[in-house]
Amino acid sequence: MLRQVTGIRYVTPLREGGSLPGVVEADDLGTYVAKFSGAGQGRKALVAEVVSGELARRLGLSVPRLVVLDIDPVIGRAEPDQEVQELLRNSGGANLGMDFLPGALGYDPVAHPVDAALASQVVWFDAYVENVDRSWRNPNLLIWHRQLWLIDHGATLYFHHNWPRAGAVVGRPYRADDHVLAPYATRLAEADAELAPRITADLITEVLALVPDEWLAGPDFDTPDEARAAYADHLSRRLELSASWLPTGSPA
Known part of the structure; x- marks a missing residue:
């Protein structure tokens, strides 16, 4: 944990x-x-x-x-x-x-430009976990010690709000047109080549083991371990289907 x-x-x-x-x-x-x-x-x-x-x-x-x-x-x-x-x-x-990051500033795309490599990695990651909450209206990004920090991921993984349909949407395309970093994310193919191989089955298992059992308890699964197995299966399958969900470019 x-x-x-x-x-x-x-x-x-x-x-x-x-x-x-x-x-x-x-x-x-x-x-x-x-x-x-x-x-x-x-x-x-x-x-x-x-x-x-x-x-x-x-x-x-x-x-x-x-x-x-x-x-x-x-x-x-x-x-x-x-x-x-x-x-x-x-x-x-x-x-x-x-x-809590004392003195952190809210991300401003004008005041805090992000290089293409980092922007592409963030967009790739958000596409993988289906983050619908990184728009210009609510970036959920902070600048702290001149570095970009990602916060507030509670709106990711929204497949888990409807487990019976989770398998049907595992390859769902990600719409990046409203993503605050999309204009800078011009190296998505490079981000995919770099990040995808690093998400192994062992890594997914390691991360899921950090979740307290009581947060996984509920009507969807009989045990927390069954819930972890379902998350692991979905995340692994989505990774295999990156060609179907990865944005092919960025808006001008």
Whole structure:
């Protein structure tokens, strides 16, 4: 599993996130952006955060450190916002923590140009995990220490919201026309040749092992291991079908 820490103080909500994430201090002296299990997107969003985030990290893309953040709902009792109190009451136990990057800037395509190789790798990765949330309206990219960081992957892997149809959409094409980095992603073929061989069956298994069992529990599978096997099969099959989903170019 991911490293586990315990939340000791709820600092503030982050209103720009649809799931109402919040900044939480933990017992390791770290500060984290918390994604809560009781949020509207549910635990599948946390699974997507871990699987996609840790795959990206192993491909050499920069992703804030992820931890399992144990939350006692009592830490929100002084929070005046009733919505936040209710969210914390519904999120006792294991939640996701993403390392808070102090002083990070939101990505601006004018102020922060990205070279073609990196842009192509990010677009390739987002196409593979079907990330629908990297548009110019909501890039989910940060600039920290002059480096591009990828955040917020809860909207990836959306096949897992309908497992009976997951097999039918495994090769679904990815539309990159709204992707914030698409204009710079002129080396997608090179990105495919570099990144695809690095996603092995062992790597997928390693990443899926990081997901807590309780996030995989539910009506879709009898056991967490069955769920991991289904994710592994889908991700492996999608990789084999890259010719059907990989964008062939970038918009002008």
